[in-house]
Amino acid sequence: MARGIKKKIQQAVRKLSYRTTVDQLKKKGINRVNVVGIDRISALIETAVHRTLKARMALGFNPNLTHGEIANETRAEFLRLLRNKESLKKVQEETEEEKESLKSQVASLQNELQTLQREIEEKRQRFVREERVRTAAEDQELVLAVQELLGQAKLGAKGLDIQEELLSLFLGRLDEERKRVRAQKELELRKEVDLLNRRLQKVTKTLDHTEGRLQEALTGVTEDLGVSSIYKEVQGLSSQDPEFKKKKTLMTSIFEANLELQQKDS
Amino acid sequence: MTDEQTNTNSATDSEAGAEGPSKEHGVLYIGVDLGTSRTSISASNGVRETVASAVGYPKDVVAMKLLGKEVLYGDEAIKKRLSLNLYKPLEHGVLKSGDGEDSEGNLRAAKDLLQEAIRLAKARKDELVYAVIGAPAQASIHNKKAIIEAARESVDSVMLCSEPFAVAYGLDWLEDVLVIDIGAGTTDLCRMHGTMPEDADQITLTYAGDYLDQELFKAFQEACPGADFTINMVKEIKEKYAYVSGSSETITVNLPVSGKPTPFEVTEVVKNTCKKIIPPIVEALGKLVASFDPEFQERLKGRVLLAGGGSLIRGLDRAIEDGMHQKLGSGRVIRIEEPIYGGANGALKIAHDMPEEFWEKLK
Ligand SMILES: Nc1ncnc2c1ncn2[C@@H]1O[C@H](COP(=O)(O)OP(=O)(O)OP(=O)(O)O)[C@@H](O)[C@H]1O
Numbered sequence: 159m160a161r162g163i164k165k166k167i168q169q170a171v172r173k174l175s176y177r178t179t180v181d182q183l184k185k186k187g188i189n190r191v192n193v194v195g196i197d198r199i200s201a202l203i204e205t206a207v208h209r210t211l212k213a214r215m216a217l218g219f220n221p222n223l224t225h226g227e228i229a230n231e232t233r234a235e236f237l238r239l240l241r242n243k244e245s246l247k248k249v250q251e252e253t254e255e256e257k258e259s260l261k262s263q264v265a266s267l268q269n270e271l272q273t274l275q276r277e278i279e280e281k282r283q284r285f286v287r288e289e290r291v292r293t294a295a296e297d298q299e300l301v302l303a304v305q306e307l308l309g310q311a312k313l314g315a316k317g318l319d320i321q322e323e324l325l326s327l328f329l330g331r332l333d334e335e336r337k338r339v340r341a342q343k344e345l346e347l348r349k350e351v352d353l354l355n356r357r358l359q360k361v362t363k364t365l366d367h368t369e370g371r372l373q374e375a376l377t378g379v380t381e382d383l384g385v386s387s388i389y390k391e392v393q394g395l396s397s398q399d400p401e402f403k404k405k406k407t408l409m410t411s412i413f414e415a416n417l418e419l420q421q422k423d424s
Numbered sequence: 425m426t427d428e429q430t431n432t433n434s435a436t437d438s439e440a441g442a443e444g445p446s447k448e449h450g451v452l453y454i455g456v457d458l459g460t461s462r463t464s465i466s467a468s469n470g471v472r473e474t475v476a477s478a479v480g481y482p483k484d485v486v487a488m489k490l491l492g493k494e495v496l497y498g499d500e501a502i503k504k505r506l507s508l509n510l511y512k513p514l515e516h517g518v519l520k521s522g523d524g525e526d527s528e529g530n531l532r533a534a535k536d537l538l539q540e541a542i543r544l545a546k547a548r549k550d551e552l553v554y555a556v557i558g559a560p561a562q563a564s565i566h567n568k569k570a571i572i573e574a575a576r577e578s579v580d581s582v583m584l585c586s587e588p589f590a591v592a593y594g595l596d597w598l599e600d601v602l603v604i605d606i607g608a609g610t611t612d613l614c615r616m617h618g619t620m621p622e623d624a625d626q627i628t629l630t631y632a633g634d635y636l637d638q639e640l641f642k643a644f645q646e647a648c649p650g651a652d653f654t655i656n657m658v659k660e661i662k663e664k665y666a667y668v669s670g671s672s673e674t675i676t677v678n679l680p681v682s683g684k685p686t687p688f689e690v691t692e693v694v695k696n697t698c699k700k701i702i703p704p705i706v707e708a709l710g711k712l713v714a715s716f717d718p719e720f721q722e723r724l725k726g727r728v729l730l731a732g733g734g735s736l737i738r739g740l741d742r743a744i745e746d747g748m749h750q751k752l753g754s755g756r757v758i759r760i761e762e763p764i765y766g767g768a769n770g771a772l773k774i775a776h777d778m779p780e781e782f783w784e785k786l787k
C-alpha cells in the first residue's frame with residue numbers, strides 16, 4: 159500500500175482529536191486514561207485496508223492462458239504449408255486437412271471462449287457476492303475495533319462523535335480502495351476475454367484464408383504472388399531523352415485523345 | 425475495449441498484410457496489342473505472353489462440367505470449339521457489333537479476353553498497374569470505349585493508342601514513318617508525322633494472313649488433286665514455309681489422299697500465292713506517299729516499317745522494296761525485330777514514357 163496513506167490516516171486521526179491537559183480531565187472527573195499512540199491507530203487502519211485488498215487479490219485468476227499456443231501452432235503449420243506446396247494435389251489435400259483441423263480448432267476455441275466467458279461471469283458474480291458479505295463483516299469488525307479503541311480511551315460523550323467521524327472516514331477510505339480493486343479486477347477479466355477473442359479472430363482469419371486457398375486449389379488456380387516490376391516508381395519521359403520535346407507532344411496528344419474518350423464515356 | 429486491442433501481444437501482431445493491398449510496392453507497366461488473331465502483352469516485369477484472340481463459353485451444363493471452366497481462352501478455346509460458343513471478338517480488326525452478330529456476346533468476349541491478357545502479365549497485387557493498349561487503328565469510338573471499360577476493371581489506369589503508332593514508337597521512329605502491319609484479318613498501313621494518325625493517314629486492307637490462308641487453300645486444291653485438308657492445315661503450312669522472294673528449298677507437304685499421307689511439291693504454289701498481297705500493299709503505300717507533304721515524300725519512302733505476324737513471310741521486306749522501286753522510284757523497308765511483340769513492346773514504351781499526372785487524371 160502507498161506510503162502516503164499512513165501519513166494521511168495519522169493526520170486525519172490528529173484532526174479528529176482534540177487537545178486537553180491532565181488537569182482539565184481531572185476537573186471533569188476523569189482520573190485514569192488509556193493512552194493509545196497515533197501510530198497504533200493508523201497501523202490498525204492500515205492493516206485492515208491492506209488485508210481487504212489482499213483478500214481481493216487472492217481471488218484473482220491466472221492470466222497465463224494456453225489458448226494462444228493453439229493459434230501459434232496453427233499459424234506455423236499454415237506457413238509451412240504455403241512454402242512447401244509441391245503439387246496442386248498435395249496443396250489441395252493439405253489445404254483440406256488444414257481446413258478441417260482449423261475448423262475444429264476454431265470450434266474448440268469458440269467453445270473455450272464460451273466456457274471462459276461463463277466462468278468469468280460466474281467469478282464476477284461470486285466476487286460481488288463475496289465482497290458484499292466480506293465487506294459487511296469487515297465493516298462490522300472495524301466498527302467494533304474503533305469502538306473498543308475509543309472506549310478504552312474513555313473520551314466520554316465527545317467520544318461518540320469522534321467514533322462517528324472516525325468510522326465514516328475509515329469506511330470511506332476503505333470503500334475507495336475497494337472500488338479500485340474492483341476496477342482492477344474488472345479490467346483483468348476484460349483483458350482475458352479480449353485476449354481470447356483476438357486469438358479466436360486470428361484463427362478464424364486463417365480459416366478464411368485456407369478456405370480461399372482450397373477454392374483456388376479446386377479450380378486449379380494456385381495463388382501466385384505475381385512477378386515484380388522492375389520499377390518502384392512511376393516513370394515518365396526522361397528529360398534526358400534526345401527527343402524529349404517531340405515525345406512529350408506525342409504523349410500529350412495520346413493523353414488528350416484518351417481524356418476525351420473517357421469523358422464521352424460518362 | 426478497442427483501446428486495449430492496440431496493446432500488442434506476441435500472438436496477435438504481425439498480422440498486417442491481411443488487409444487490402446496498398447499499392448506502394450512498385451509500378452507495373454503493361455503494353456497490350458489487341459489483335460484480330462492474337463493478343464500479346466509485354467510488361468515491365470519481363471513477362472511476355474501471347475494468346476489467340478478467341479474466347480469460348482461452354483455450350484451447356486454438361487460441357488461446363490466436362491471442361492471444368494466457365495471461360496476458355498486462346499488455343500484451348502479453339503481446340504475445344506465444338507463444345508463451346510466460340511467468339512473471336514476482334515475479327516476483321518474491330519469489335520464485331522453489327523446487326524445479326526451476337527454483339528453482346530462479342531463485347532463480353534472482348535472484355536474477358538482483355539482481362540485474361542492482363543492476367544497473363546502476372547501483376548503483383550501490391551503494384552500499381554498502368555496499361556497502354558494498342559487497338560486496331562480503325563476501331564470505332566464505341567469499340568474503344570468498350571475496350572477501355574473492360575481494361576479498367578483490372579488495371580489502375582489505361583490508355584488506348586493506335587497500334588501502328590505503338591509499333592513505330594517502340595523503335596523510336598517518331599515521325600515520317602510508314603508502318604505496315606500485316607495481321608490475320610487486316611493489313612494496316614499507317615503514316616505518321618509527329619502527332620496521332622488521322623483517318624487520312626491510314627489504309628486498311630483485307631490482304632492479310634486470313635486472305636492468304638484462303639488463297640493457299642484454293643491453290644492447294646488445284647495443285648494437290650484428291651488431297652483432303654482444312655484451312656487450319658493450310659495455315660500451319662503457311663506459317664512454316666511462306667516466302668516470296670529468293671530461293672527456297674523444295675517445299676514438300678504431306679496431305680492425305682483417301683486417308684493415305686501423300687507428298688506434294690508446293691514450292692512455287694506457296695511463293696506465287698504469298699506474292700498476291702504485295703501489289704495491293706505497294707499500291708496503298710503509293711497512295712499514302714502521294715498525299716504526303718511533297719518535301720518529305722522521299723524521306724517517308726525510305727522509312728517503311730514492316731510488322732505483324734504476316735511480316736514473317738520470308739523475303740517480304742525485299743519484295744515490297746522491289747515493288748516500291750518499280751512503282752514509286754525508291755523505297756526502303758525494314759522488318760521489325762519481333763513482329764509478334766512489336767505492338768506490345770511499343771505500347772509498353774509509351775506506358776513507360778507517359779507522365780505520371782496523365783495517368784492520375786485518367787484513374
Ligand atoms: N511465319 C509466318 N509466316 C507467315 N505468316 C505468319 C507467320 N506466323 C504468323 N503468321 C500469320 O500472321 C497472322 C497473325 O499476325 P498477327 O499476330 O500480327 O495478327 P493480329 O495482330 O492478331 O491481327 P490484326 O493485326 O489483323 O489485328 C496470321 O495470319 C498468321 O498466320
Ligand SMILES: [Mg+2]
Binds near residue numbers: 458460605606607732
Ligand atoms: Mg496486329
